[in-house]
Amino acid sequence: MSHAGGQIGKGIRAAYSAESPVSWVKIPAVLDATVPSFQADDIDITTHDTSGKLKKSIAGLVAVGDVTLTCLGDFKQGDVAAYSALTNANRLGTILWFRLEIPADTTLTLFKVYEYLVTVKTASDRSPIAGRQEVEFVLKFSGDDIGIYYDQSSAIS
Amino acid sequence: MTIEEKVYALLAAAAGVTALVPAARIRPPGNWQNLALPYVVHFPLAPDPTETHEGRQPLTGWTYQVSCFADLYSHARAVGIAVRDALEGYHDGVHFRWTDHIHLFEPDVGTAGIHQAVEQFDVFESLSSPL
Numbered sequence: 001m002s003h004a005g006g007q008i009g010k011g012i013r014a015a016y017s018a019e020s021p022v023s024w025v026k027i028p029a030v031l032d033a034t035v036p037s038f039q040a041d042d043i044d045i046t047t048h049d050t051s052g053k054l055k056k057s058i059a060g061l062v063a064v065g066d067v068t069l070t071c072l073g074d075f076k077q078g079d080v081a082a083y084s085a086l087t088n089a090n091r092l093g094t095i096l097w098f099r100l101e102i103p104a105d106t107t108l109t110l111f112k113v114y115e116y117l118v119t120v121k122t123a124s125d126r127s128p129i130a131g132r133q134e135v136e137f138v139l140k141f142s143g144d145d146i147g148i149y150y151d152q153s154s155a156i157s
Numbered sequence: 158m159t160i161e162e163k164v165y166a167l168l169a170a171a172a173g174v175t176a177l178v179p180a181a182r183i184r185p186p187g188n189w190q191n192l193a194l195p196y197v198v199h200f201p202l203a204p205d206p207t208e209t210h211e212g213r214q215p216l217t218g219w220t221y222q223v224s225c226f227a228d229l230y231s232h233a234r235a236v237g238i239a240v241r242d243a244l245e246g247y248h249d250g251v252h253f254r255w256t257d258h259i260h261l262f263e264p265d266v267g268t269a270g271i272h273q274a275v276e277q278f279d280v281f282e283s284l285s286s287p288l
Contacts, residue, residue, distance in 0.1 A: 012210040030210045072209055072216070130254060130279065132207060132216060 004105075011103035013111070013156040014069055016086065016096045016118075024099055026156050027082045029072035031134065035102060036114050036146065037065030064141035066121060067100065073125060073133030086137050090120035095142050101154055113152045117143030160201050160219060160282060161185050163251055164244070168197065168223075171243035177236050178225075194271070195227035195236050201280070215283040221253070225274040230260070237274030244278060251282040 012033045015024040041060030050056050074080045089096055098118040101111035122138035158166075169180035174197075182196035189196060205218035223244070225236035237258065244253040257277035264270040 010208070010210055028209075028211065029214065031207075033210070072207060072214055132218075132281075 007103070007106050009103070011108045013099075013101040013154055015099045015156040016082065016089075017099075018085070018089075018094070018096055020097065022097050022099075024156050025082050025085070027069060027071065027086070027137075028080060029074070030069055031072055032068075032070040033100065034065070034068045035100065036067055036116075036141070039063050039065065064116075064146065066141075067098070067118070067139040069137045069139070071135050071137075073127070073135050075125065075127075075133065083135050086120050087123040090123040090137075093119060095119055098139055099156065101152070101156060104151060109153065110151045111154055113149040113155075114146060115149070116141060116146040160221070160251075160280065161199065163249075163282070164199050164221065164223070167248055168199070168240065168243055171239065173239040174236070174243050177232075177239055190266070195225060195232055197223060197225050197236065197240065199223040217282055217284055219280040219282075220256075221278045221280045223276045223278070225276065227272050227274075228269065230262075230272050233260070233272035233274040237276045240276050244276075251280060254279040254281075 012030060014027040014030055014033060016027065017024050040062045043058045043060040044055060045058055046055045071083070074083070088094070095117050096119070098114075098116060100114045102113075104110040104112050118139040119142045120137055121140040122136065124136045126134045126136065165183055165185075168174050168183050174183070178195050178197050182192055184192070184196065184198055186198055186200050189198060200222055202220040202222055207214040207216040207218075223237075223240045225233050225240060227233035227236060241255050241258075245255045246253060255276065256279050257275075259275040259277075261273040261275065262270055263273070
C-alpha cells in the first residue's frame with residue numbers, strides 16, 4: 001500500500017455525549033485541537049548479565065495525553081449549549097463520552113476516530129483586548145480503554 | 158456592504174471629518190491627484206479571516222489604512238485626528254482600533270508638495286458570508 005501523499009489537517013470534528021448509548025453533541029467552531037498521544041513509561045530491566053554497556057528497557061503503562069480544544073468564543077447565554085455543558089462537567093467532575101474525528105481523505109468523508117471516556121480538566125474563557133474571544137477545554141482520559149477506528153463516516157453533525 | 162462602504166459611511170457622517178473634507182473627497186484608491194486638497198483615500202490591507210476546522214467564520218479582521226492628503230502638515234494632521242476620532246470604537250458591530258500614525262511629505266507633487274497623514278486601524282467585523 002502506498003502513502004497517499006499527505007493532506008492538511010483542517011476538518012477535525014469533536015463531540016461529547018453525556019449518555020450511553022451515545023448521542024453525540026457537536027463541539028462547534030474548533031480553532032485548534034490536539035490529538036490524543038500515547039506514551040509508555042520506561043521500565044529499566046538492565047541487569048549485571050546485560051551485555052556491553054547498553055541499558056535495556058521494556059514499556060510500562062501507557063499515559064494518554066490530554067486533548068486540548070480551542071474554540072471560537074460565543075458568550076451569549078444559550079447560543080452554544082456544548083460550551084456550557086463542558087464547563088458544568090468541569091465543575092461537577094462528570095465523566096463524558098468524547099469522540100474526535102480526524103479527516104482521512106481530502107473529501108472529508110472518511111475519518112480516523114478516537115472514542116473514549118473523559119473528564120473536563122480545564123474550562124477557560126479568553127477575551128483579549130485586541131483579539132478574538134476564545135474558549136478552551138482540556139479533556140483528560142478517564143476510562144479503561146480508547147477505541148481507535150479507521151475509515152469511519154462522521155457521526156458528528 | 159463592503160468594509161470600504163462601511164468606512165465611507167462612518168466618515169461621511171462624522172461632522173468633525175466633513176468640516177475639513179467634504180464627503181465627495183473621501184475616496185477609495187484611484188487617480189485622485191487632481192482632487193482639491195484636502196482629500197482622504199481609504200482602503201483595506203491584509204485580511205485576517207477566522208478559520209475553524211468546520212470552515213471560515215464570519216469574524217474577519219483587517220488592517221485598514223486611511224490616508225489624509227493636504228497642503229500643510231497641520232491640515233493633514235487635523236484631518237487624521239478627525240478620522241481617528243470618527244472611527245475608533247464599535248460602530249454597528251464593526252470594531253475599529255487605531256494602531257498607528259505615519260506622516261509623509263512628497264515635495265515634488267504640485268507646486269509646493271503634499272502632506273499625507275496615514276492613520277492605520279485594526280478592524281474586526283462579522284460578515285454575513287465569508288470572503
